[in-house]
Amino acid sequence: MNKKVILTLMAALMFTGTTYASTQEQIVTEVQDVAFEALDVNQDSAISKEEAAASEALQLGFESADANQDEKLDAAEYAAIMTPLAEEK
Numbered sequence: 828m829n830k831k832v833i834l835t836l837m838a839a840l841m842f843t844g845t846t847y848a849s850t851q852e853q854i855v856t857e858v859q860d861v862a863f864e865a866l867d868v869n870q871d872s873a874i875s876k877e878e879a880a881a882s883e884a885l886q887l888g889f890e891s892a893d894a895n896q897d898e899k900l901d902a903a904e905y906a907a908i909m910t911p912l913a914e915e916k
Contacts, residue, residue: 855910859910866879866882873900874899876898
């Protein structure tokens with residue numbers, strides 16, 4: 828095989844891998860956004876301990892996820908705990 832063909836194939840494979848990883852991250856983010864909105868029953872842009880009770884995993888990790896200790900999770904705190912859980916699956 829000629830070098831140009833090999834380099835073209837390698838570039839295509841690298842691009843495909845990058846696109847796939849980017850797509851996975853985007854899907855995880857979108858799913859997290861939808862889940863956050865569903866858990867935020869009162870739509871105050873935060874998940875309270877009461878609202879977190881709807882998710883066993885979230886309820887178990889609530890204290891450690893609440894970085895600023897205000898007894899509610901904002902979107903960033905929610906993502907910080909849920910992203911590692913999504914990557915485990």
